[in-house]
Amino acid sequence: MCGIAGLFHVGTPKPVDPARVRQMTDTLAHRGPDGSGVWTAQGVGLGHRRLSIIDLEGSPQPMHSSDGRATIVFNGEIYNFAELRRELAGLGAVFRTDGDTEVILAAWQKWGPDCLRRLNGMFAFALYDHGDRTLFLARDRLGVKPLFTAQLSDGSFAFASELKGLLAHPLLRRDIDPRAVEDYLAWGYVPDHRSILKGVEKLGAGHYRLLRHDAEPARPVQWWDVDFSKRHSGSEADLSAQLLHHLREGVTSRMVSDVPLGAFLSGGVDSSSVVALMAENSGAPVNTCSIGFDVAALDETSHAQRVAALFSTDHRERIVDPDDFGAVDSLAAMFDEPFADASALPTLRVCELARENVTVALSGDGADEAFAGYRRQVFHAREEQVRGLLPQGLRGPVFGTLGKVWPKADWAPRFLRAKSTFQSLASDGDEGYARGLSALAPEQRGLLYTGEMRRALGEYTAEQPFLELMRDAPARSGLDRAQYADLKFWLPGDILTKVDRTSMAVSLEAREPLLDHRLIEFAAGLPHRSRIRGRQGKYLLKHTMERYLPDDILYRPKMGFVTPVAQWFRGPLAGEARQVAKSGALAASGWLDSSRMATLAEDHISGRSDNSRVLWQLMMLERSLGRLSARV
Structure with missing residues (x-):
């Protein structure tokens, strides 16, 4: 895992000052404490900070291809690099290292942008082709690894793994975008389609961008998407067998490492499933770690201990004071942009604990999005049934009125807190899901805004891009559209941003085996009954893992990190x-x-x-x- 940064001149290829690139990469030292490098040529400069994981001594970056025609800086891991290396060697490629970086260079030279479809991994990279004089920027399918970009006033194009890398350049404008504030207050983070600063962009998940010296920067191209519009056929036993195959592939492919490797273990379904499959594939005890709280209602350590004992892992845990608010300023520094998911605090603490013993840790992130494990998805599926029975002409007036008059009873038992449900049912499914996912509804944000802010926003609301995403989704049902939006909007903007920044802050590589794209594509085609059955989400995943895990782990209520x-x-x-x-x-x-x-x-x-x-x-x-x- 690494940090990358660089500059590319559009128009006249001016000289690039290596010191400027080094200044940008030095702000990313936490992402790569094991080495650094800068390479410049007329009109281009690439910088790199390295956290050594594979081929510890043999793959310094920036790396040049064996024929000197391409140069790359790369952040991430390519899990199928060994298979690709054998294929490319058979096609005449020459390799001088044993790592995955050189494989990307050879794949680019053989297949161009189509090389991305052959890569199984998490990545963000910048590759300069000396012959075509082009810069190729690419980001992995799900957006595990970040990439920020900006057009500077001198005509240069800058990029970096984190916003702080761009902030190190004196020509970057620091003007706050009011629309980003609206987005942030709606969702609790600044989504990938926006940045807190005007003029700064994030390369979208599953997108690439090709830049030339003699042309204006081309817009990003989407090279991957997930399709919810098709359904798998076959019995439940057949689907379960296929799912287990994909789960095993996702886990085992991410266990390749030349440094100590472990796993986060909360005791929930997802992390426990990952640990179970790691133990199945490992001859040595798996390193696991978890954190707990000294408040029983927040603590899951007993569940984690049970799973650790079941698979004889080398388990470590630490009890964290729930009043651990001292890291607030540190969090602001890690994220650069405002980020309000309070679970970032315990996530940071478990990353710190893991880093004491390992350099790579596998997590259970992604299963809720892929298999409909969030309570909001289960509620949405049930609300869609109601919408299917009652026409909008009836639902709107009835539930709209109830939503207005029903009190906002935060203190009441959950079944009495129906205001948001009524408001959701008064809307169409997409609007209802957006309301359920938002941190602050439009009317709540409106109460906070001054007249100046309302004028700055005009007709824009944060829900607009989200609703466009849902309505254009390759999907057949409301649940499909909700999961699609979670994978494309919530996952990269909140979950993966949280894990990337907190893990990289302590120089830990976090890997997400449940986000293997083959597993995600398979999950998208599951019938509804394989995702939600009754009030139970992630049905097929839990059913499949019954051979490994006890029912009180698989079917207990979901907790998550609570702050x-x-x-x-x-x-x-x-x-x-x-x-x-x-x-x-x-x-x-x-x-x-x-x-x-x-x-x-x-x-x-x-x-x-x-x-x-x-x-x-x-x-x-x-x-x-x-x-x-x-x-x-």
Whole structure:
């Protein structure tokens, strides 16, 4: 795993200062503490920071092809590189190293952009072709590895693994994009179609971009997509056998490493499944780690211990104080953009624990998106049944009225908190799912905005790109469209961003075997009954893993990493909650109503309502804007 950065001149190929590229890559040292390199030529410069995983001594970067006609900087892992190497060698390619980087170079020279379809892995890379004088930027199918880009005022095109790599360049504009603030307040993160800074873009998951010195930068090209419009046939036993095959391939392919390897183990279905298949494929005990809390309602360590004992893993755990809010400023520095998923804190802690013993850790991320494991997906499928029975002409007025008059009872038992369900049923399925996924609904955001912000946004709302994605999805049902949006929008923007930044902050490579693209493509074709049965999501996955895991692991309620933000803002962070309304960075923006923010804080501290989520969002936004302005 690594960090990459570089510059490419469009128009007149000017000389590139190696010191400038090195300055950009030095900000990414945490991504690659084991080595660094810079290469420049007329009009192009490539920089690299290396975390050694495969071919520890033999694959320094930037790397040149054996014939000197191409140069690459690469972040990620290609899991099928050995098979590709044998194929390419049979076609005449010459290799000087034993790693995967040189395989990408040879694949490019043989197949051009089509080489991407042959790569099984997580990656973001920049490849300069000396003959065509082109720069080829590419990102993996699901967006596991990030890539930020920007057009600079001198005509150069800059790229980096993290925003901080671009911020190291003095010509990058630091103008905040109001639409990114709208997106952030809606979702809790800045999605991949936007950046917090105007003029900065993220290369989308499953996209590439080809740039030439003598032409304006071409728009990104989508080279992969997932198709939910087809259905597999066959018995449940046949589908289960196929699923197990894909699961095994995903796990075993990600166990190749020249450094110590382990796994995160929460005791939930997904991480336990990964550990079970790792143990099946390993002659030595699997290294596993988990964190727990000293609050019983938040703690899963007993489940993790049971799975560890079942597979005789070398297990380590650490109890973390749930009042672990001291890393807030560190999180803002890791993410650069505002990021409000509070589970980033425990994710960072488990990465720190893993890094004490291993350099690579496998995770269970991706199964909820692929197999319909989120409660919101199960609810959405049931709501779609209601929509199918009642016409919109009836649903809209009835449920719309109920949604308006029903109290927002945060304190009540879940079955009495029906306001959001009524609001969702009053809308069409796509709009209802967007509302259910959002951190703050449009009307809640509107209460926070000043007139200046409303004018800056015009007719734009954060839901528009999300709804376009759902409505254009290659899908047959509402559940298909919801899962498609989760894989294309939520997964890269929230889950994979969280894991990438927290793992890379401690120089740990995290691998996601349940995001093997063959597994994702198979899961997309499963019948509904193989995904959701009754109130149970991930049905076929759980059924398939019954041969490995006990029922009380497979079928217990989902927990996930829980951070007690609500308690923090009524206790040790109450002062922070009040300070948000007085924040210099937020006040200077002119976008948010200070009196409204103050009311939110006081209502939460007094216990009149639970405003913890929006207060956390505002606090992380304030921290992020403060850091960005400090860089100017």
